[in-house]
Amino acid sequence: MTLPAPPRPSTAGYLAVLATLLVLAAAAGSAGCLSGGTEDRAPPHERTAVVTVLPQAEVVREIAGGEWTVLTVVPPGVEPHTYEPTASQVSAVSRADAYFRLGPGLMPFEDALLERVTAQAPGIVVIDMSGGVSLLHGDSGGDGGGDREGVGVDPHIWLSPENLRTMAENVARGLSEIDPANAGAYSARKNAYIAKIDACTDAIRNNLTGLEGRAFLVFHPALGYFARDFGLVQVAVEEEGREPGPAGLSRLVTYARDHGISVIFVEPQFSTRESEVIAREINGTVATIDPLAPDVLENLVRISGAIAGSYRAE
Numbered sequence: 001m002t003l004p005a006p007p008r009p010s011t012a013g014y015l016a017v018l019a020t021l022l023v024l025a026a027a028a029g030s031a032g033c034l035s036g037g038t039e040d041r042a043p044p045h046e047r048t049a050v051v052t053v054l055p056q057a058e059v060v061r062e063i064a065g066g067e068w069t070v071l072t073v074v075p076p077g078v079e080p081h082t083y084e085p086t087a088s089q090v091s092a093v094s095r096a097d098a099y100f101r102l103g104p105g106l107m108p109f110e111d112a113l114l115e116r117v118t119a120q121a122p123g124i125v126v127i128d129m130s131g132g133v134s135l136l137h138g139d140s141g142g143d144g145g146g147d148r149e150g151v152g153v154d155p156h157i158w159l160s161p162e163n164l165r166t167m168a169e170n171v172a173r174g175l176s177e178i179d180p181a182n183a184g185a186y187s188a189r190k191n192a193y194i195a196k197i198d199a200c201t202d203a204i205r206n207n208l209t210g211l212e213g214r215a216f217l218v219f220h221p222a223l224g225y226f227a228r229d230f231g232l233v234q235v236a237v238e239e240e241g242r243e244p245g246p247a248g249l250s251r252l253v254t255y256a257r258d259h260g261i262s263v264i265f266v267e268p269q270f271s272t273r274e275s276e277v278i279a280r281e282i283n284g285t286v287a288t289i290d291p292l293a294p295d296v297l298e299n300l301v302r303i304s305g306a307i308a309g310s311y312r313a314e
């Protein structure tokens with residue numbers, strides 16, 4: 001059932017409408033100047049939210065809607081674990097309405113940045129996107145990893161459909177506290193986003209059918225939560241941000257050979273030199289996955305396809 005198309009306006013009619021709009025716009029503009037800067041004629045309040053890394057921005061943007069501008073602190077292509085914000089970023093963040101943080105203790109610079117920002121702008125609302133997420137500690141690297149004493153929290157919470165559901169709830173709740181008048185809209189958009197998460201989860205499960213318990217090899221351990229969600233084992237070259245020595249490398253090579261691993265996944269933010277050495281040793285290949293891709297849901301589907309493909313290539 002389709003609606004009949006409305007009659008097309010003539011070009012002359014279109015131009016007349018446009019001219020009227022321009023006159024109205026000019027009138028509104030001058031009225032604004034004459035009224036001494038009162039806010040009566042201002043458009044709906046534009047709000048600004050800040051996030052730490054790009055994948056968080058998708059979650060906030062989908063739920064916040066068009067009246068919010070979402071800024072990301074870590075620029076595209078930059079490694080976040082060792083990032084240092086510039087002074088101008090600190091003041092830009094201080095002017096925002098809300099900061100949707102990854103969570104305390106996840107990225108060291110985020111804790112430091114928020115300390116400076118809340119000192120400059122005590123009114124900024126800080127929302128913890130990791131609230132309620134069951135956090136993993138260390139490299140979560142299965143039996144290929146080393147000892148797990150004194151290891152930190154795995155910050156890569158966004159690479160998990162399960163965590164994204166919790167993060168979406170946190171975002172909707174935070175937005176509704178800041179802007180209660182639009183709570184219904186935030187809740188509706190959150191539900192729509194969770195429906196997308198569910199659809200992507202189905203696609204990922206489909207890609208990973210029959211691969212439960214299998215191990216995959218990555219350079220930087222960004223996929224601990226992903227592995228937990230889907231019953232896989234992540235084995236990482238890097239351990240607690242450090243590259244392995246010769247003994248560690250040879251342990252990894254043995255592990256990979258024993259587990260039929262022939263692909264090593266590398267992230268574009270890191271050097272591939274050691275990964276190439278390992279790939280040669282196991283007679284395998286290096287493939288790229290990007291933990292910081294801005295389209296976080298689609299990226300999870302791509303990652304599941306890459307992992308599944310790495311076994312089919314055996």
Ligand SMILES: [Zn+2]
Binds near residue numbers: 156291
């Ligand atoms: Zn990382």
